Amino acid sequence: MEPEAYWFFQVLHASFCVLIFTFTILSLFSLSFCLLRPKLWCNCEICRAYLSSSWSKQFENLCDWYTHLLKNSPGKTIHIHVLGNTITANPDNVEYMLKTNFDNFPKGKPFSTILGDFLGRGIFNVDGDSWRFQKKMACLELGKHSIRSYAFEIINCEIINRLIPLLSSVATGKEQRVLDLQDVFRRFSFDSICRFSFGLDPRCLELSLPMSKFATAFDLASKLSAERAMTASPLLWKIKRVLNLGSEKQLKKAVKIINILAKEVIRQRRKMGFLTHNDLLSRFMCTVNDETYLRDIVISFLLAGRDTVASGLTSLFWLLAKHPNVGSAIRQEADRVIGQNQELTSFEQMKELQYLQAAVYESMRLYPPIQFDSKFCQEDDTLPDGSFLKRGTRVTYHPYAMGRMEEIWGPDCLEFKPERWLRNGVFSPENPFKYPVFQAGFRVCLGKEMALVELKSVALSLVRRFQVELVAPHRTPRFSPGLTATFSGGLPVLVRERESQS
Numbered sequence: 001m002e003p004e005a006y007w008f009f010q011v012l013h014a015s016f017c018v019l020i021f022t023f024t025i026l027s028l029f030s031l032s033f034c035l036l037r038p039k040l041w042c043n044c045e046i047c048r049a050y051l052s053s054s055w056s057k058q059f060e061n062l063c064d065w066y067t068h069l070l071k072n073s074p075g076k077t078i079h080i081h082v083l084g085n086t087i088t089a090n091p092d093n094v095e096y097m098l099k100t101n102f103d104n105f106p107k108g109k110p111f112s113t114i115l116g117d118f119l120g121r122g123i124f125n126v127d128g129d130s131w132r133f134q135k136k137m138a139c140l141e142l143g144k145h146s147i148r149s150y151a152f153e154i155i156n157c158e159i160i161n162r163l164i165p166l167l168s169s170v171a172t173g174k175e176q177r178v179l180d181l182q183d184v185f186r187r188f189s190f191d192s193i194c195r196f197s198f199g200l201d202p203r204c205l206e207l208s209l210p211m212s213k214f215a216t217a218f219d220l221a222s223k224l225s226a227e228r229a230m231t232a233s234p235l236l237w238k239i240k241r242v243l244n245l246g247s248e249k250q251l252k253k254a255v256k257i258i259n260i261l262a263k264e265v266i267r268q269r270r271k272m273g274f275l276t277h278n279d280l281l282s283r284f285m286c287t288v289n290d291e292t293y294l295r296d297i298v299i300s301f302l303l304a305g306r307d308t309v310a311s312g313l314t315s316l317f318w319l320l321a322k323h324p325n326v327g328s329a330i331r332q333e334a335d336r337v338i339g340q341n342q343e344l345t346s347f348e349q350m351k352e353l354q355y356l357q358a359a360v361y362e363s364m365r366l367y368p369p370i371q372f373d374s375k376f377c378q379e380d381d382t383l384p385d386g387s388f389l390k391r392g393t394r395v396t397y398h399p400y401a402m403g404r405m406e407e408i409w410g411p412d413c414l415e416f417k418p419e420r421w422l423r424n425g426v427f428s429p430e431n432p433f434k435y436p437v438f439q440a441g442f443r444v445c446l447g448k449e450m451a452l453v454e455l456k457s458v459a460l461s462l463v464r465r466f467q468v469e470l471v472a473p474h475r476t477p478r479f480s481p482g483l484t485a486t487f488s489g490g491l492p493v494l495v496r497e498r499e500s501q502s
Helices: 002-036 044-054 062-071 091-100 109-119 129-144 144-171 179-196 215-231 235-243 244-272 278-284 291-322 323-337 353-364 446-464
Strands: 077-080 086-087 372-378 396-397 467-471 492-497
Touching: 002 372, 044 077, 062 077, 062 086, 077 446, 091 396, 109 215, 109 235, 109 244, 109 291, 109 372, 129 278, 144 179, 144 446, 144 492, 179 215, 179 244, 179 278, 179 291, 179 446, 215 235, 215 244, 215 291, 235 244, 244 446, 278 291, 278 396, 291 353, 291 446, 291 467, 323 446, 353 446, 446 467
Parallel strands: 086 396
Antiparallel strands: 077 086, 372 396, 467 492
């Protein structure tokens, strides 16, 4: 009996220790929460609607509800008290945050913590010296003519050798086949960014459409990290992370897969040699020796080059399918500038396609790949519209809502009209604080030109060769949770070859 009693007391002691540990952790989190959260509960109409999700009875997407609230706000600014979040669609406020008083609006530790497991110390998740270093390195490389030409070659190669053959096989098949164009674009941009950034080819866009373990884990990590930011209290996900439960357990597994494969990318590049290669990772590896830091840089490249481009292409083709007159105008311009049945030959030649540029910008005005972006107010401040910000407040500017404001874009703001970007047939950009799709000010998107090359190259090639029809033409986009805008259920289409490429 003595051994049995001994083991019984050992198990009892272990269980008691676990209970004490759990209670201590919960108490610490509760104390932190009470000290740091601006409001545990708010009974205002907006906060009640957020907490109860009653907004979903009228709006399919959270971003549409926010747009509705912002439209009806005199200063185009609202406050979600239970989130400690001030949201604005006022261009003056955006300029103040991103330029005028930039130093008072960093990404901030709360946001870095939310995305830390996924993005680590990558450029999208840091401030200060680390951000400046990565920005400087990326600016030096992305600004070179040689790197732009290199990107153009990779994108064209992927279009000619994989994207067009895939769509042709679907279009010419004996049976009509539904294709998820969003999935195709994600595969295309994943292959392209891996070849451009790392010099490696994952071959996700081959005709068999192979599954990528890395891409699946990346999607899940992005989704779960975004869901952290949407919880009314960080206490909830932090407890789950400590106890390794539910979504946090899934995130941990996804990040583990990402880490293994990211390290393999770095190992392969070291093995192949990086001193004589053109890809971005090789250029960073000449300066950075820290493996974890390189991993974080790899993940940031992927997030920037894969998800945002795929999102932009998905929205663009959804709009083109609903507005065939825009596709016709793109083809007519291409025939005039490039020549009928002639192919685009250079990065410079693409700059002459003014209407195509306008169509891409107009698409992202209505459906920006990054629907909102948040900063944290470092010290008490007041926005130009008079909104007071207490230290530690999360401040969010909302490009999706801004694209739907009559005060910014006029009474036809909900219409897809590329012509609004043209002055005498020449593309004319708008104030970046009115159109912060690529951010603006000091944190403006460094890969903007690369992304535009990819978007325009794909759009031009497919619009000239194929007719894309929506399977559900009357369905409006519904977005899945994530760091970038993703159509829930994908973009199912029917693809047919055009009789003439002109």
